[in-house]
Amino acid sequence: MVLDNISLTFRAGAKVAICGRTGSGKSSFILLLLRLLDPFAGNDASVPEKNTASGSDEDAAVLAANGIFIDDLPLHTVDRPTLRERIIAVPQDAVFLPDGASFRQNLDPFDAADTNMCQAALETVELWPFVQERGGLEAGLSADTLSQGQKQLFSLGRAILRRRVRAAAGQSGSGSGILLLDEVSSSVDQDTDRAMQTVIRDEFAGYTVVMVSHRLDMVLATCDTVVVLDQGRVVETGVPSELVEVDGTRFRELWLVGKKQ
Structure with missing residues (x-):
């Protein structure tokens, strides 16, 4: 047990x-x-x-x-x-799609958010400049290019985006x-x-x-x-x-x- x-x-x-x-x-x-x-x-x-x-x-x-x-x-x-x-869960070990999948696909794998929402989520966790330097949301992502801290911040950004998508769709009541x-x-x-x-x-x-x-x-x-x-x-x-x-x-x-x- x-x-x-x-x-x-x-x-x-x-x-x-x-x-x-x-x-x-x-x-x-x-x-x-x-x-x-x-x-x-x-x-x-x-x-x-x-x-x-x-x-x-x-x-x-x-x-x-x-x-x-x-x-x-x-x-x-x-x-x-x-x-x-x-x-919404953020694991200890960040999970990413295979190398070559875009930043956007990794952030929003179900394609539920628009470009502005994706950018805003990355700005919240202060990763947007990093993504811009590597070609933007549609550029390919290799998880090895992220430090351990950046991986956890990216996971938190994914959670933030999920919350905002749910709130925009009225799926989470009064924000709960x-x-x-x-x-x-x-x-x-x-x-x-x-x-x-x-x-x-x-x-x-x-x-x-x-x-x-x-x-x-x-x-x-x-x-x-x-x-x-x-x-x-x-x-x-x-x-x-x-x-x-x-x-x-x-x-x-x-x-x-x-x-x-």
Whole structure:
């Protein structure tokens, strides 16, 4: 069991960090929400009678028995392509089309956005000058020409474009949705890290954000809730800005370790 006996409820619009040491189950938690991993079947797959967004102990018990729900909809009833179309995710390892595919195809593989929207998304993550120097949106892209930091910025630009396309089409209600981030700032310098924090805050203000990060500066700057995992179990939850000030908390221990590195 990679994840064991986890019961959590996130309110709509929450900014949640998933933290823990290597091997604690952080990335597996993200894979579970995308159904790249599936939980073992519960005792009852029916939709809970209570509202799972309320955060009560009774609702948490329902979730534990029945699996994973988004807005009372059990994820196992949603086919995987639809689920991954509705949830915006930025993986730890950036994904690109084979060499020769254009910048535009990599940014907007489903050809859902116009040229201005594509350019604006790249400007937001400060990659537009780089793309211009290499011939513009229609020029061929080789992923090897991008640094690790640029690859992660490009992935974030792709997520921004998806959000804006959804908003323009009226698909995301009042600007709400779900964004999953898996170590998106692991290969960038501190200045770029801070710029990414600002972009995430501004672009996804109404979204529920679930973020795996070992950079606890980003957690403190962008998240209102932290969940600390250890060996696949939840060992602590709370407000990161409060936990970091309390001696003996797991989050503070991680914070102190990070400061020494």
